[in-house]
Amino acid sequence: MRNIRREFNGQQVLEDLDLDIRRGETLVVIGQSGCGKSVLLKHITGLIKPDSGKIFFEDKDITHFNRKKLFEMRMHFGMLFQGAALFDSMSVGENVALPLKKHSGLSVEEIRDKTLEKLKLVGLKDVYDKYPAELSGGMKKRVGLARAVVMDPQVVLYDEPTTGLDPIMADVINQLIRDLQHGINITSVVVTHDIDSAYKVGDRVAMLHGGRIIFTGTPAEVAATDHELVRQFIEGRSEGPIRTV
Amino acid sequence: MRIFTLLGRYFLGFVEEIGGIFILICRIFHLSPKVFRNMGNVLVQMERIGIGSIPLVLVTSVFVGAVTAVQAAYQFQGFVPLRYLGAVVGKSVTLELGPVLTALVVGGRISAAIAAEMGTMKVTEQIDAMEMIAIDPVEYLVLPRVTAATVMLPVLAVFSNLLAILGGMVVARISIGVSFNLFEYGLKMLFRYQDLVGGLIKTVFFGFIIALMGCYNGFKTEGGAEGVGMSTMRAVVSSCLLILVSNYLLATLIFRVIFAPD
Numbered sequence A: 001m002r003n004i005r006r007e008f009n010g011q012q013v014l015e016d017l018d019l020d021i022r023r024g025e026t027l028v029v030i031g032q033s034g035c036g037k038s039v040l041l042k043h044i045t046g047l048i049k050p051d052s053g054k055i056f057f058e059d060k061d062i063t064h065f066n067r068k069k070l071f072e073m074r075m076h077f078g079m080l081f082q083g084a085a086l087f088d089s090m091s092v093g094e095n096v097a098l099p100l101k102k103h104s105g106l107s108v109e110e111i112r113d114k115t116l117e118k119l120k121l122v123g124l125k126d127v128y129d130k131y132p133a134e135l136s137g138g139m140k141k142r143v144g145l146a147r148a149v150v151m152d153p154q155v156v157l158y159d160e161p162t163t164g165l166d167p168i169m170a171d172v173i174n175q176l177i178r179d180l181q182h183g184i185n186i187t188s189v190v191v192t193h194d195i196d197s198a199y200k201v202g203d204r205v206a207m208l209h210g211g212r213i214i215f216t217g218t219p220a221e222v223a224a225t226d227h228e229l230v231r232q233f234i235e236g237r238s239e240g241p242i243r244t245v
Numbered sequence B: 001m002r003i004f005t006l007l008g009r010y011f012l013g014f015v016e017e018i019g020g021i022f023i024l025i026c027r028i029f030h031l032s033p034k035v036f037r038n039m040g041n042v043l044v045q046m047e048r049i050g051i052g053s054i055p056l057v058l059v060t061s062v063f064v065g066a067v068t069a070v071q072a073a074y075q076f077q078g079f080v081p082l083r084y085l086g087a088v089v090g091k092s093v094t095l096e097l098g099p100v101l102t103a104l105v106v107g108g109r110i111s112a113a114i115a116a117e118m119g120t121m122k123v124t125e126q127i128d129a130m131e132m133i134a135i136d137p138v139e140y141l142v143l144p145r146v147t148a149a150t151v152m153l154p155v156l157a158v159f160s161n162l163l164a165i166l167g168g169m170v171v172a173r174i175s176i177g178v179s180f181n182l183f184e185y186g187l188k189m190l191f192r193y194q195d196l197v198g199g200l201i202k203t204v205f206f207g208f209i210i211a212l213m214g215c216y217n218g219f220k221t222e223g224g225a226e227g228v229g230m231s232t233m234r235a236v237v238s239s240c241l242l243i244l245v246s247n248y249l250l251a252t253l254i255f256r257v258i259f260a261p262d
Protein backbone atom coordinates (compact mmCIF):
# COMPACT_ATOMS: atom_id res chain seq x y z
CA MET A 1 0.00 0.00 0.00
CA ARG A 2 1.45 3.30 -0.99
CA ASN A 3 0.63 6.81 0.21
CA ILE A 4 -2.89 5.96 1.16
CA ARG A 5 -5.00 8.91 2.14
CA ARG A 6 -8.59 8.74 3.07
CA GLU A 7 -10.87 11.16 4.83
CA PHE A 8 -14.45 10.94 6.04
CA ASN A 9 -16.48 14.14 6.21
CA GLY A 10 -13.36 16.25 6.48
CA GLN A 11 -11.71 14.02 9.06
CA GLN A 12 -8.40 12.64 7.83
CA VAL A 13 -8.36 8.99 8.90
CA LEU A 14 -5.47 7.61 6.86
CA GLU A 15 -2.67 9.94 5.92
CA ASP A 16 0.20 8.88 3.69
CA LEU A 17 0.04 5.36 4.94
CA ASP A 18 2.58 2.87 3.60
CA LEU A 19 2.39 -0.81 4.41
CA ASP A 20 3.82 -3.97 2.93
CA ILE A 21 2.23 -7.31 3.58
CA ARG A 22 4.38 -10.26 2.62
CA ARG A 23 3.10 -13.47 1.18
CA GLY A 24 2.58 -16.15 3.77
CA GLU A 25 3.13 -13.97 6.81
CA THR A 26 0.80 -13.03 9.62
CA LEU A 27 0.83 -9.31 10.12
CA VAL A 28 -0.80 -7.94 13.22
CA VAL A 29 -2.06 -4.38 13.17
CA ILE A 30 -2.46 -2.69 16.53
CA GLY A 31 -3.60 0.81 17.33
CA GLN A 32 -6.00 2.84 19.35
CA SER A 33 -9.72 2.49 18.98
CA GLY A 34 -10.94 4.69 16.16
CA CYS A 35 -7.53 5.14 14.57
CA GLY A 36 -8.62 3.55 11.31
CA LYS A 37 -7.74 -0.13 11.55
CA SER A 38 -11.05 -1.36 10.19
CA VAL A 39 -10.86 1.29 7.49
CA LEU A 40 -7.41 0.00 6.59
CA LEU A 41 -8.69 -3.56 6.17
CA LYS A 42 -11.50 -2.35 3.96
CA HIS A 43 -8.97 -0.60 1.75
CA ILE A 44 -7.01 -3.82 1.32
CA THR A 45 -10.13 -5.55 -0.02
CA GLY A 46 -11.32 -2.67 -2.16
CA LEU A 47 -14.49 -2.17 -0.11
CA ILE A 48 -13.36 1.41 0.41
CA LYS A 49 -11.39 3.28 -2.19
CA PRO A 50 -8.66 5.68 -1.09
CA ASP A 51 -8.86 9.37 -1.92
CA SER A 52 -5.36 9.02 -3.27
CA GLY A 53 -2.60 6.44 -3.28
CA LYS A 54 -2.28 2.95 -4.67
CA ILE A 55 -2.94 -0.51 -3.30
CA PHE A 56 -1.24 -3.46 -4.96
CA PHE A 57 -2.23 -7.08 -4.83
CA GLU A 58 0.29 -9.31 -6.60
CA ASP A 59 1.69 -6.29 -8.44
CA LYS A 60 -1.68 -5.14 -9.73
CA ASP A 61 -3.13 -1.84 -8.58
CA ILE A 62 -6.56 -2.66 -7.23
CA THR A 63 -7.71 0.92 -6.91
CA HIS A 64 -8.53 0.87 -10.62
CA PHE A 65 -10.14 -2.55 -10.62
CA ASN A 66 -13.67 -2.77 -11.89
CA ARG A 67 -16.27 -4.80 -10.05
CA LYS A 68 -15.57 -7.98 -11.96
CA LYS A 69 -11.86 -7.91 -11.26
CA LEU A 70 -12.46 -7.05 -7.62
CA PHE A 71 -14.80 -10.02 -7.32
CA GLU A 72 -12.20 -12.29 -8.90
CA MET A 73 -9.64 -11.04 -6.42
CA ARG A 74 -12.00 -11.45 -3.48
CA MET A 75 -12.51 -15.09 -4.30
CA HIS A 76 -9.04 -15.53 -2.83
CA PHE A 77 -9.84 -13.37 0.18
CA GLY A 78 -11.68 -14.08 3.38
CA MET A 79 -12.67 -11.43 5.84
CA LEU A 80 -13.93 -11.53 9.38
CA PHE A 81 -15.79 -8.31 10.11
CA GLN A 82 -15.57 -6.57 13.45
CA GLY A 83 -19.30 -7.07 14.04
CA ALA A 84 -19.25 -10.51 12.36
CA ALA A 85 -21.74 -9.22 9.73
CA LEU A 86 -23.67 -12.48 9.51
CA PHE A 87 -26.67 -12.45 7.18
CA ASP A 88 -29.45 -12.46 9.73
CA SER A 89 -32.08 -13.75 7.33
CA MET A 90 -30.13 -16.99 6.98
CA SER A 91 -29.28 -19.76 9.41
CA VAL A 92 -25.70 -20.24 10.55
CA GLY A 93 -25.25 -23.13 8.15
CA GLU A 94 -26.57 -21.12 5.21
CA ASN A 95 -24.30 -18.24 6.16
CA VAL A 96 -21.18 -20.34 6.10
CA ALA A 97 -22.30 -22.29 3.04
CA LEU A 98 -23.27 -19.28 0.93
CA PRO A 99 -19.84 -18.64 -0.66
CA LEU A 100 -19.56 -22.34 -1.52
CA LYS A 101 -23.05 -22.45 -2.92
CA LYS A 102 -22.38 -19.46 -5.13
CA HIS A 103 -18.88 -20.15 -6.31
CA SER A 104 -17.62 -23.68 -5.71
CA GLY A 105 -19.86 -25.89 -7.83
CA LEU A 106 -19.77 -28.58 -5.13
CA SER A 107 -22.75 -30.83 -4.50
CA VAL A 108 -25.18 -30.16 -1.67
CA GLU A 109 -23.65 -32.90 0.51
CA GLU A 110 -20.10 -31.74 -0.12
CA ILE A 111 -21.08 -28.20 0.82
CA ARG A 112 -22.72 -29.43 3.98
CA ASP A 113 -19.71 -31.49 4.98
CA LYS A 114 -17.34 -28.63 4.38
CA THR A 115 -19.53 -26.19 6.27
CA LEU A 116 -19.72 -28.53 9.26
CA GLU A 117 -15.97 -29.05 9.11
CA LYS A 118 -15.33 -25.31 9.33
CA LEU A 119 -17.87 -24.84 12.07
CA LYS A 120 -16.16 -27.61 14.02
CA LEU A 121 -12.88 -25.79 13.57
CA VAL A 122 -14.28 -22.84 15.52
CA GLY A 123 -15.92 -25.10 18.08
CA LEU A 124 -19.50 -24.61 16.93
CA LYS A 125 -20.80 -27.74 15.32
CA ASP A 126 -24.17 -27.67 17.10
CA VAL A 127 -25.46 -24.36 15.85
CA TYR A 128 -25.87 -25.28 12.18
CA ASP A 129 -29.61 -24.66 12.14
CA LYS A 130 -29.73 -21.71 14.49
CA TYR A 131 -30.17 -18.13 13.37
CA PRO A 132 -27.62 -15.36 14.09
CA ALA A 133 -30.08 -13.63 16.43
CA GLU A 134 -29.98 -16.71 18.67
CA LEU A 135 -26.20 -16.61 19.12
CA SER A 136 -24.01 -14.73 21.58
CA GLY A 137 -21.57 -12.09 20.33
CA GLY A 138 -18.59 -14.40 20.59
CA MET A 139 -20.41 -17.20 18.80
CA LYS A 140 -21.32 -14.85 15.96
CA LYS A 141 -17.70 -13.88 15.67
CA ARG A 142 -16.67 -17.50 15.36
CA VAL A 143 -19.33 -18.18 12.74
CA GLY A 144 -18.00 -15.13 10.88
CA LEU A 145 -14.57 -16.67 11.06
CA ALA A 146 -15.84 -19.99 9.71
CA ARG A 147 -17.47 -18.13 6.82
CA ALA A 148 -14.28 -16.19 6.13
CA VAL A 149 -12.19 -19.35 5.71
CA VAL A 150 -14.73 -21.64 4.11
CA MET A 151 -13.44 -21.04 0.58
CA ASP A 152 -9.86 -21.80 1.68
CA PRO A 153 -8.70 -18.32 0.76
CA GLN A 154 -5.08 -17.28 0.23
CA VAL A 155 -5.46 -14.13 2.24
CA VAL A 156 -7.54 -13.79 5.40
CA LEU A 157 -8.25 -10.51 7.12
CA TYR A 158 -9.37 -10.66 10.72
CA ASP A 159 -10.91 -7.63 12.38
CA GLU A 160 -10.52 -8.23 16.12
CA PRO A 161 -10.99 -12.00 16.02
CA THR A 162 -10.62 -12.50 19.78
CA THR A 163 -12.50 -9.49 21.12
CA GLY A 164 -15.47 -10.65 23.15
CA LEU A 165 -14.24 -14.22 23.52
CA ASP A 166 -13.31 -15.91 26.78
CA PRO A 167 -9.56 -16.49 27.28
CA ILE A 168 -9.77 -20.16 26.39
CA MET A 169 -11.73 -19.59 23.21
CA ALA A 170 -9.43 -16.69 22.35
CA ASP A 171 -6.50 -19.06 22.54
CA VAL A 172 -8.30 -21.58 20.36
CA ILE A 173 -8.85 -18.90 17.75
CA ASN A 174 -5.27 -17.68 17.96
CA GLN A 175 -4.12 -21.24 17.49
CA LEU A 176 -6.47 -21.56 14.54
CA ILE A 177 -5.02 -18.49 12.88
CA ARG A 178 -1.53 -19.92 13.38
CA ASP A 179 -2.54 -23.34 12.06
CA LEU A 180 -4.15 -21.88 8.98
CA GLN A 181 -1.01 -19.98 8.19
CA HIS A 182 1.33 -22.91 8.74
CA GLY A 183 -0.89 -25.52 7.16
CA ILE A 184 -1.71 -23.94 3.83
CA ASN A 185 0.54 -20.93 3.93
CA ILE A 186 -2.17 -18.30 4.14
CA THR A 187 -1.34 -14.65 4.34
CA SER A 188 -3.15 -13.08 7.26
CA VAL A 189 -3.73 -9.60 8.53
CA VAL A 190 -5.02 -9.51 12.08
CA VAL A 191 -6.37 -6.37 13.68
CA THR A 192 -6.40 -6.59 17.43
CA HIS A 193 -6.22 -4.69 20.70
CA ASP A 194 -5.07 -7.76 22.48
CA ILE A 195 -1.29 -7.59 22.89
CA ASP A 196 -1.08 -11.20 24.03
CA SER A 197 -2.68 -12.50 20.90
CA ALA A 198 -0.61 -10.10 18.81
CA TYR A 199 2.52 -11.76 20.20
CA LYS A 200 1.05 -15.22 19.78
CA VAL A 201 -0.08 -15.05 16.17
CA GLY A 202 2.07 -12.34 14.62
CA ASP A 203 5.17 -12.77 12.50
CA ARG A 204 5.29 -9.01 12.39
CA VAL A 205 3.42 -6.33 14.27
CA ALA A 206 2.55 -2.93 12.82
CA MET A 207 1.21 -0.04 14.81
CA LEU A 208 -1.19 2.43 13.25
CA HIS A 209 -1.29 5.88 14.74
CA GLY A 210 -2.34 9.26 13.40
CA GLY A 211 -3.17 7.79 10.00
CA ARG A 212 0.29 6.26 9.52
CA ILE A 213 2.10 3.07 10.30
CA ILE A 214 4.57 4.34 12.88
CA PHE A 215 6.26 1.08 13.70
CA THR A 216 6.71 -2.41 12.31
CA GLY A 217 8.74 -5.23 13.77
CA THR A 218 8.68 -8.79 15.03
CA PRO A 219 6.95 -9.45 18.35
CA ALA A 220 10.39 -9.61 19.98
CA GLU A 221 11.32 -6.24 18.53
CA VAL A 222 8.04 -4.79 19.73
CA ALA A 223 8.61 -6.08 23.24
CA ALA A 224 12.10 -4.60 23.28
CA THR A 225 11.41 -1.31 21.53
CA ASP A 226 11.95 2.04 23.15
CA HIS A 227 9.60 3.77 20.70
CA GLU A 228 7.55 5.77 23.17
CA LEU A 229 4.15 5.54 21.49
CA VAL A 230 4.46 1.79 21.05
CA ARG A 231 5.63 1.29 24.63
CA GLN A 232 2.69 3.24 25.94
CA PHE A 233 0.30 1.17 23.87
CA ILE A 234 1.66 -2.25 24.76
CA GLU A 235 1.97 -1.37 28.42
CA GLY A 236 -1.50 0.09 28.38
CA ARG A 237 -0.67 3.32 30.19
CA SER A 238 -3.01 6.30 30.07
CA GLU A 239 -0.13 8.74 30.55
CA GLY A 240 2.36 9.25 27.79
CA PRO A 241 2.76 10.84 24.40
CA ILE A 242 -0.64 9.55 23.21
CA ARG A 243 -3.29 11.82 24.63
CA THR A 244 -6.74 10.53 25.17
CA VAL A 245 -8.49 13.78 25.87
CA MET B 1 -23.95 35.10 -0.96
CA ARG B 2 -24.85 32.54 1.67
CA ILE B 3 -28.07 31.71 -0.07
CA PHE B 4 -26.30 30.91 -3.34
CA THR B 5 -23.91 28.49 -1.67
CA LEU B 6 -26.86 26.87 -0.01
CA LEU B 7 -28.85 26.66 -3.23
CA GLY B 8 -25.79 25.39 -5.07
CA ARG B 9 -25.24 22.66 -2.53
CA TYR B 10 -28.90 21.71 -2.68
CA PHE B 11 -28.77 21.53 -6.44
CA LEU B 12 -25.60 19.42 -6.43
CA GLY B 13 -27.17 17.06 -3.92
CA PHE B 14 -30.18 16.73 -6.18
CA VAL B 15 -28.06 16.00 -9.24
CA GLU B 16 -26.06 13.46 -7.27
CA GLU B 17 -29.27 11.77 -6.16
CA ILE B 18 -30.61 11.53 -9.71
CA GLY B 19 -27.25 10.21 -10.86
CA GLY B 20 -27.21 7.57 -8.15
CA ILE B 21 -30.70 6.40 -9.01
CA PHE B 22 -29.86 6.37 -12.69
CA ILE B 23 -26.74 4.25 -12.11
CA LEU B 24 -28.75 1.78 -10.04
CA ILE B 25 -31.36 1.52 -12.80
CA CYS B 26 -28.64 0.87 -15.37
CA ARG B 27 -27.12 -1.84 -13.20
CA ILE B 28 -30.50 -3.47 -12.68
CA PHE B 29 -31.09 -3.65 -16.42
CA HIS B 30 -27.55 -4.78 -17.05
CA LEU B 31 -27.99 -7.64 -14.57
CA SER B 32 -31.55 -8.46 -15.56
CA PRO B 33 -30.63 -11.59 -17.57
CA LYS B 34 -29.40 -13.11 -14.29
CA VAL B 35 -32.85 -12.95 -12.78
CA PHE B 36 -33.44 -16.59 -13.69
CA ARG B 37 -30.48 -17.70 -11.61
CA ASN B 38 -32.07 -15.97 -8.61
CA MET B 39 -35.55 -17.33 -9.18
CA GLY B 40 -35.76 -18.70 -5.65
CA ASN B 41 -35.26 -15.24 -4.20
CA VAL B 42 -37.71 -13.73 -6.65
CA LEU B 43 -40.41 -16.15 -5.56
CA VAL B 44 -39.82 -15.42 -1.89
CA GLN B 45 -40.13 -11.70 -2.58
CA MET B 46 -43.22 -12.21 -4.73
CA GLU B 47 -44.86 -13.91 -1.83
CA ARG B 48 -43.90 -11.18 0.61
CA ILE B 49 -44.88 -8.35 -1.70
CA GLY B 50 -47.88 -9.93 -3.38
CA ILE B 51 -49.58 -12.30 -0.97
CA GLY B 52 -48.57 -10.21 2.02
CA SER B 53 -50.25 -7.12 0.64
CA ILE B 54 -53.60 -8.75 -0.10
CA PRO B 55 -55.37 -7.81 3.17
CA LEU B 56 -54.29 -4.19 2.82
CA VAL B 57 -55.36 -3.98 -0.80
CA LEU B 58 -58.63 -5.70 0.02
CA VAL B 59 -59.70 -3.20 2.65
CA THR B 60 -58.47 -0.20 0.67
CA SER B 61 -60.19 -1.25 -2.52
CA VAL B 62 -63.56 -2.17 -1.10
CA PHE B 63 -63.89 1.14 0.71
CA VAL B 64 -62.57 3.19 -2.18
CA GLY B 65 -65.12 1.58 -4.50
CA ALA B 66 -67.84 2.19 -1.92
CA VAL B 67 -67.04 5.84 -1.43
CA THR B 68 -66.79 6.40 -5.17
CA ALA B 69 -70.31 5.10 -5.59
CA VAL B 70 -71.61 7.31 -2.79
CA GLN B 71 -69.88 10.45 -4.07
CA ALA B 72 -70.86 9.83 -7.67
CA ALA B 73 -74.49 9.37 -6.71
CA TYR B 74 -74.33 12.58 -4.69
CA GLN B 75 -73.00 14.54 -7.66
CA PHE B 76 -75.50 12.97 -10.03
CA GLN B 77 -78.47 14.29 -8.05
CA GLY B 78 -80.92 15.86 -10.41
CA PHE B 79 -78.51 16.00 -13.34
CA VAL B 80 -77.44 12.51 -14.34
CA PRO B 81 -79.58 9.38 -14.27
CA LEU B 82 -78.38 6.73 -11.85
CA ARG B 83 -78.01 4.12 -14.60
CA TYR B 84 -74.66 5.78 -15.32
CA LEU B 85 -73.43 5.09 -11.80
CA GLY B 86 -71.76 1.82 -12.80
CA ALA B 87 -69.98 3.56 -15.66
CA VAL B 88 -68.50 6.23 -13.43
CA VAL B 89 -67.40 3.80 -10.73
CA GLY B 90 -65.93 1.44 -13.32
CA LYS B 91 -64.08 4.19 -15.17
CA SER B 92 -62.61 5.90 -12.15
CA VAL B 93 -61.57 2.64 -10.56
CA THR B 94 -59.89 1.07 -13.59
CA LEU B 95 -58.28 4.27 -14.83
CA GLU B 96 -57.02 5.82 -11.64
CA LEU B 97 -58.21 4.71 -8.25
CA GLY B 98 -57.38 1.02 -8.47
CA PRO B 99 -53.86 1.40 -9.86
CA VAL B 100 -52.83 4.54 -7.98
CA LEU B 101 -54.24 3.74 -4.57
CA THR B 102 -52.91 0.19 -4.74
CA ALA B 103 -49.51 1.60 -5.61
CA LEU B 104 -49.63 4.13 -2.79
CA VAL B 105 -50.65 1.76 -0.01
CA VAL B 106 -48.50 -1.12 -1.22
CA GLY B 107 -45.72 1.36 -1.90
CA GLY B 108 -45.76 2.60 1.65
CA ARG B 109 -45.70 -0.91 2.97
CA ILE B 110 -43.11 -2.40 0.63
CA SER B 111 -40.67 0.44 0.13
CA ALA B 112 -40.48 0.93 3.90
CA ALA B 113 -39.90 -2.77 4.47
CA ILE B 114 -37.25 -2.96 1.78
CA ALA B 115 -35.47 0.21 2.88
CA ALA B 116 -35.41 -0.88 6.52
CA GLU B 117 -34.08 -4.31 5.61
CA MET B 118 -31.42 -3.04 3.20
CA GLY B 119 -30.53 -0.20 5.57
CA THR B 120 -29.99 -2.56 8.48
CA MET B 121 -27.87 -4.80 6.29
CA LYS B 122 -25.85 -1.80 5.25
CA VAL B 123 -25.13 -0.49 8.74
CA THR B 124 -24.32 -3.94 10.12
CA GLU B 125 -21.83 -4.46 7.27
CA GLN B 126 -23.85 -7.32 5.79
CA ILE B 127 -23.71 -5.60 2.40
CA ASP B 128 -19.92 -5.34 2.71
CA ALA B 129 -19.77 -8.97 3.74
CA MET B 130 -21.75 -9.90 0.65
CA GLU B 131 -19.36 -7.96 -1.56
CA MET B 132 -16.52 -9.70 0.23
CA ILE B 133 -17.74 -13.14 -0.76
CA ALA B 134 -18.01 -11.89 -4.33
CA ILE B 135 -21.77 -11.72 -4.47
CA ASP B 136 -23.16 -8.63 -6.12
CA PRO B 137 -25.79 -7.15 -3.78
CA VAL B 138 -27.58 -5.62 -6.75
CA GLU B 139 -27.95 -9.03 -8.31
CA TYR B 140 -28.73 -10.89 -5.13
CA LEU B 141 -30.87 -8.37 -3.25
CA VAL B 142 -32.10 -5.62 -5.56
CA LEU B 143 -32.93 -7.56 -8.69
CA PRO B 144 -35.29 -10.08 -7.02
CA ARG B 145 -37.13 -7.31 -5.17
CA VAL B 146 -37.52 -5.10 -8.21
CA THR B 147 -38.64 -8.03 -10.35
CA ALA B 148 -41.13 -9.23 -7.77
CA ALA B 149 -42.63 -5.78 -7.23
CA THR B 150 -42.86 -5.10 -10.96
CA VAL B 151 -44.68 -8.37 -11.54
CA MET B 152 -46.89 -8.31 -8.47
CA LEU B 153 -48.20 -4.75 -8.63
CA PRO B 154 -50.31 -5.31 -11.77
CA VAL B 155 -51.66 -8.51 -10.23
CA LEU B 156 -52.61 -6.63 -7.08
CA ALA B 157 -54.16 -3.89 -9.20
CA VAL B 158 -56.39 -6.37 -11.03
CA PHE B 159 -57.49 -7.69 -7.68
CA SER B 160 -58.04 -4.15 -6.46
CA ASN B 161 -60.10 -3.19 -9.53
CA LEU B 162 -62.39 -6.15 -9.02
CA LEU B 163 -62.88 -5.52 -5.31
CA ALA B 164 -63.44 -1.80 -5.74
CA ILE B 165 -66.11 -2.34 -8.38
CA LEU B 166 -67.67 -4.98 -6.18
CA GLY B 167 -67.62 -2.59 -3.23
CA GLY B 168 -69.24 0.12 -5.32
CA MET B 169 -71.86 -2.29 -6.55
CA VAL B 170 -72.82 -3.42 -3.08
CA VAL B 171 -73.08 0.11 -1.73
CA ALA B 172 -75.05 1.19 -4.80
CA ARG B 173 -77.53 -1.55 -4.07
CA ILE B 174 -77.79 -1.09 -0.34
CA SER B 175 -77.70 2.64 0.23
CA ILE B 176 -78.43 4.19 -3.15
CA GLY B 177 -80.94 1.70 -4.41
CA VAL B 178 -79.31 0.93 -7.75
CA SER B 179 -79.85 -2.71 -8.56
CA PHE B 180 -76.97 -4.99 -9.57
CA ASN B 181 -78.42 -5.19 -13.08
CA LEU B 182 -78.60 -1.45 -13.53
CA PHE B 183 -75.09 -1.02 -12.16
CA GLU B 184 -73.79 -3.69 -14.52
CA TYR B 185 -75.56 -2.04 -17.41
CA GLY B 186 -73.69 1.22 -16.76
CA LEU B 187 -70.44 -0.60 -16.21
CA LYS B 188 -70.65 -2.39 -19.55
CA MET B 189 -71.98 0.54 -21.50
CA LEU B 190 -68.86 2.68 -21.33
CA PHE B 191 -66.27 0.00 -20.70
CA ARG B 192 -63.21 0.10 -22.94
CA TYR B 193 -60.58 -2.57 -22.53
CA GLN B 194 -57.97 0.16 -23.14
CA ASP B 195 -58.91 1.68 -19.79
CA LEU B 196 -58.12 -1.51 -18.00
CA VAL B 197 -54.90 -2.18 -19.89
CA GLY B 198 -53.73 1.42 -19.61
CA GLY B 199 -54.30 1.42 -15.87
CA LEU B 200 -52.40 -1.83 -15.46
CA ILE B 201 -49.45 -0.66 -17.57
CA LYS B 202 -49.02 2.17 -15.11
CA THR B 203 -48.75 -0.24 -12.22
CA VAL B 204 -45.80 -1.99 -13.85
CA PHE B 205 -43.90 1.27 -13.53
CA PHE B 206 -45.21 1.87 -10.03
CA GLY B 207 -43.96 -1.53 -8.91
CA PHE B 208 -40.53 -0.76 -10.30
CA ILE B 209 -40.46 2.62 -8.58
CA ILE B 210 -41.49 1.19 -5.21
CA ALA B 211 -38.77 -1.45 -5.06
CA LEU B 212 -36.19 0.85 -6.60
CA MET B 213 -36.75 3.57 -4.01
CA GLY B 214 -36.71 1.05 -1.19
CA CYS B 215 -33.39 -0.41 -2.33
CA TYR B 216 -31.75 2.86 -3.30
CA ASN B 217 -32.50 4.55 -0.01
CA GLY B 218 -31.66 1.42 1.95
CA PHE B 219 -28.25 1.12 0.31
CA LYS B 220 -27.50 4.76 1.04
CA THR B 221 -28.07 4.35 4.78
CA GLU B 222 -25.37 5.74 7.04
CA GLY B 223 -25.13 5.58 10.79
CA GLY B 224 -27.21 3.37 13.02
CA ALA B 225 -30.86 3.02 13.94
CA GLU B 226 -31.54 6.67 13.23
CA GLY B 227 -30.04 6.31 9.77
CA VAL B 228 -32.28 3.35 9.06
CA GLY B 229 -35.29 5.39 10.17
CA MET B 230 -34.30 8.24 7.90
CA SER B 231 -33.86 6.01 4.87
CA THR B 232 -37.16 4.30 5.51
CA MET B 233 -38.88 7.65 5.62
CA ARG B 234 -37.10 8.81 2.47
CA ALA B 235 -38.05 5.62 0.68
CA VAL B 236 -41.73 6.02 1.47
CA VAL B 237 -41.86 9.73 0.66
CA SER B 238 -39.90 9.43 -2.56
CA SER B 239 -41.81 6.43 -3.83
CA CYS B 240 -45.18 8.07 -3.14
CA LEU B 241 -44.14 11.31 -4.80
CA LEU B 242 -42.66 9.53 -7.78
CA ILE B 243 -45.81 7.44 -8.14
CA LEU B 244 -47.98 10.55 -8.25
CA VAL B 245 -45.75 12.43 -10.67
CA SER B 246 -45.16 9.48 -12.96
CA ASN B 247 -48.88 8.73 -12.85
CA TYR B 248 -49.55 12.06 -14.48
CA LEU B 249 -46.86 11.55 -17.10
CA LEU B 250 -47.90 7.99 -17.83
CA ALA B 251 -51.59 8.90 -18.03
CA THR B 252 -50.74 11.59 -20.55
CA LEU B 253 -48.62 9.22 -22.56
CA ILE B 254 -51.03 6.31 -22.45
CA PHE B 255 -54.41 7.99 -22.80
CA ARG B 256 -53.49 10.93 -24.98
CA VAL B 257 -50.95 9.27 -27.23
CA ILE B 258 -51.09 5.47 -27.26
CA PHE B 259 -54.80 4.88 -26.69
CA ALA B 260 -55.80 8.37 -27.86
CA PRO B 261 -59.53 8.60 -28.52
CA ASP B 262 -59.90 9.08 -32.27
Ligand SMILES: Nc1ncnc2c1ncn2[C@@H]1O[C@H](COP(=O)(O)OP(=O)(O)OP(=O)(O)O)[C@@H](O)[C@H]1O
Binding pocket: A008, A009, A013, A031, A032, A033, A034, A035, A036, A037, A038, A039, A040, A082
Ligand atom coordinates in the same frame (compact mmCIF):
# COMPACT_ATOMS: atom_id res chain seq x y z
N1 LIG C 1 -18.27 5.08 6.90
C1 LIG C 1 -17.70 6.03 7.66
N2 LIG C 1 -18.17 7.30 7.65
C2 LIG C 1 -17.60 8.26 8.39
N3 LIG C 1 -16.56 8.06 9.20
C3 LIG C 1 -16.04 6.83 9.28
C4 LIG C 1 -16.58 5.75 8.52
N4 LIG C 1 -15.87 4.64 8.79
C5 LIG C 1 -14.94 5.01 9.68
N5 LIG C 1 -15.03 6.32 9.98
C6 LIG C 1 -14.15 7.05 10.89
O1 LIG C 1 -12.86 6.57 10.71
C7 LIG C 1 -12.21 6.42 11.93
C8 LIG C 1 -11.57 5.06 12.02
O2 LIG C 1 -12.58 4.08 12.10
P1 LIG C 1 -12.24 2.54 12.24
O3 LIG C 1 -13.53 1.83 12.28
O4 LIG C 1 -11.28 2.14 11.19
O5 LIG C 1 -11.54 2.47 13.66
P2 LIG C 1 -10.83 1.24 14.32
O6 LIG C 1 -9.38 1.55 14.35
O7 LIG C 1 -11.24 -0.01 13.63
O8 LIG C 1 -11.41 1.31 15.78
P3 LIG C 1 -11.86 0.10 16.74
O9 LIG C 1 -10.63 -0.47 17.29
O10 LIG C 1 -12.70 0.76 17.77
O11 LIG C 1 -12.62 -0.85 15.89
C9 LIG C 1 -13.19 6.70 13.04
O12 LIG C 1 -12.84 7.90 13.65
C10 LIG C 1 -14.51 6.82 12.34
O13 LIG C 1 -15.18 7.94 12.86
Ligand SMILES: [Mg+2]
Binding pocket: A037, A038, A039, A082, A159
Ligand atom coordinates in the same frame (compact mmCIF):
# COMPACT_ATOMS: atom_id res chain seq x y z
MG1 LIG D 1 -12.42 -1.51 14.01
